[in-house]
Amino acid sequence: LVVCYFSLLYHVNRLSPSTEKRRLSYLLIACPTAAFICSVDLSGYLGYNVAPVSGLVLSALLYFTLLIVAYPQISELHHFFARALVIIVSTLTGAAIIYLVSFFFGGSAPSFTSVFMMSFLIIISITPVKMLLKNMFNVLYPESKDVFTSLYEFDEKLEKEKALMLAEMAPVFAHEIRNPLGSIKGAAQYLQSDAATEEQRQLLNVIIEEVNRLNTVVSQFLDYARPTGGNRRSQDINALVLRTISIIAVNRMAGNITISHELQEALPHVDMDEQQVLQVMINISLNAIEAMPQGGSLTYKTSKIEDGDGPAVGISIQDTGSGIRPEHLKNIFKPFYTTKESGVGLGLAICRRIIREHGGSIRVKSIAGQGSIFFIQLGAGNKIRHNPS
Structure with a gap:
C-alpha cells in the first residue's frame, strides 16, 4: 500500500495543473487522513475504551475512491460532499420506506444494518x-431509442416547441414595432x-x-427568438478562448483588469x-x-470531462468582481431580467439558448462581493448531449 x-x-506531481491533478490530489489527502483516524483503534491496546471507527472510515474512503473513479466530471471537493450527501439522504429515505412497508404488511423488518445496506x-x-x-436496448432496437425518454426530456421538448412558436411570432412583432419607430426617428431628425432653440434640439435628441434604444431591444429580442442552428463544424x-481574449485586448475592453488563462x-x-x-464567451x-470597475482579474480555464454521456469539454470564466446577490442568482438566465439601469436582460438568456442548442449546459456560481x-x-465530437440545465 505504501508503494502504491x-x-x-x-x-500526480508529474501532471500539469488540471482537473485530473486536483481530483487525484484529493485522494492523496484522503488516504493518510483515513489512516490517521483509523489509528484511533490502536488506543484499545493502551487501555482506552474507544469504539472502533476503522470500518466506518475505510467504508467512507472506499466510497470516496469510487466517486473519484466513476465520476470524472466532478472536479471540486464540495461537489463530492454534495453527491455523498444526496446518496446518504436517499439511502436513509429508502431504508425508512422499507421499514414502513414492513410495518404496513405486518411483517418483521430485518436489522437496520441489513436494511441500510440494501437501500444503499x-x-x-x-x-x-x-x-x-x-445501451442494451439501443443496440437491440436502434429504431426505438425514445423508449427511455425521461420527463425532463419531455419538458425540454415542450420548451423547444415554445421556442419555435416564439421564433415564428418574433419577426412579425419586430416588423410592426420597427415601422413606427422608423417614422418617429425620421420625423424627430x-x-x-429646424429646431428654433437648444432646448427643442435636446428634447428631439x-x-x-x-x-x-428600442431598436436595440428589438434586435436582441430577435436574436433570442431566432433559431440558432448555425454553421457547425x-x-x-x-x-x-484565446480568440476571445485577443478580441478583448485589441478593443481595450479590459482596462486595468488582469486576464489569465x-x-x-x-x-x-x-x-x-x-x-x-x-x-x-464575449x-x-x-x-x-x-x-x-476598479480592476481585478479575469481567468479562463478549459478541461476535459468524462461522464455517462461521453467526452465533453468544460470552460470556466471567473472574475473577482462584485458578484451576484443570491436573490438575483436564480433569475439571471431568464429573458428580460436585469439589474442594470440600461440593460435589456437578454444577454445571458441568449447565451443559455445558444449553449442549449449546442446540447450543452451553462451554470453560474457567485458570492456577492467576491x-x-x-x-x-x-x-465533444459529433455527439449532442441532452442536458436540461
Missing part, C-alpha cells in the same frame, strides 16, 4: 443499471434640423436616442458554431468586466 501511495504521489446498494446501482439497460475550444492541452474538438459560442466576459464563475459544458 508513493507511486500515485509521483504520478439499490440507490448506487440505479444509474449504472439504467445506463446499461438503455427632420424637426431637429432624447426621442432619437430612445428610438435607437469541429472546433478547438482552446483556440476560441489555464488551458488543458489535447482537448477533444467540439462540434459547434464558432461565432455563436464566441458570442457567448458576452460573459463583458459582464465580468463591468462587474470590476466574484462569479460561469461554467460551460459542451459535448
Whole structure:
C-alpha cells in the first residue's frame, strides 16, 4: 500500500495543473487522513475504551475512491460532499420506506444494518443499471431509442416547441414595432434640423436616442427568438478562448483588469458554431468586466470531462468582481431580467439558448462581493448531449 501511495504521489506531481491533478490530489489527502483516524483503534491496546471507527472510515474512503473513479466530471471537493450527501439522504429515505412497508404488511423488518445496506446498494446501482439497460436496448432496437425518454426530456421538448412558436411570432412583432419607430426617428431628425432653440434640439435628441434604444431591444429580442442552428463544424475550444481574449485586448475592453488563462492541452474538438459560442464567451466576459470597475482579474480555464454521456469539454470564466446577490442568482438566465439601469436582460438568456442548442449546459456560481464563475459544458465530437440545465 505504501508503494502504491508513493507511486500515485509521483504520478500526480508529474501532471500539469488540471482537473485530473486536483481530483487525484484529493485522494492523496484522503488516504493518510483515513489512516490517521483509523489509528484511533490502536488506543484499545493502551487501555482506552474507544469504539472502533476503522470500518466506518475505510467504508467512507472506499466510497470516496469510487466517486473519484466513476465520476470524472466532478472536479471540486464540495461537489463530492454534495453527491455523498444526496446518496446518504436517499439511502436513509429508502431504508425508512422499507421499514414502513414492513410495518404496513405486518411483517418483521430485518436489522437496520441489513436494511441500510440494501437501500444503499439499490440507490448506487440505479444509474449504472439504467445506463446499461438503455445501451442494451439501443443496440437491440436502434429504431426505438425514445423508449427511455425521461420527463425532463419531455419538458425540454415542450420548451423547444415554445421556442419555435416564439421564433415564428418574433419577426412579425419586430416588423410592426420597427415601422413606427422608423417614422418617429425620421420625423424627430427632420424637426431637429429646424429646431428654433437648444432646448427643442435636446428634447428631439432624447426621442432619437430612445428610438435607437428600442431598436436595440428589438434586435436582441430577435436574436433570442431566432433559431440558432448555425454553421457547425469541429472546433478547438482552446483556440476560441484565446480568440476571445485577443478580441478583448485589441478593443481595450479590459482596462486595468488582469486576464489569465489555464488551458488543458489535447482537448477533444467540439462540434459547434464558432461565432455563436464566441458570442457567448464575449458576452460573459463583458459582464465580468463591468462587474470590476476598479480592476481585478479575469481567468479562463478549459478541461476535459468524462461522464455517462461521453467526452465533453468544460470552460470556466471567473472574475473577482462584485458578484451576484443570491436573490438575483436564480433569475439571471431568464429573458428580460436585469439589474442594470440600461440593460435589456437578454444577454445571458441568449447565451443559455445558444449553449442549449449546442446540447450543452451553462451554470453560474457567485458570492456577492467576491466574484462569479460561469461554467460551460459542451459535448465533444459529433455527439449532442441532452442536458436540461
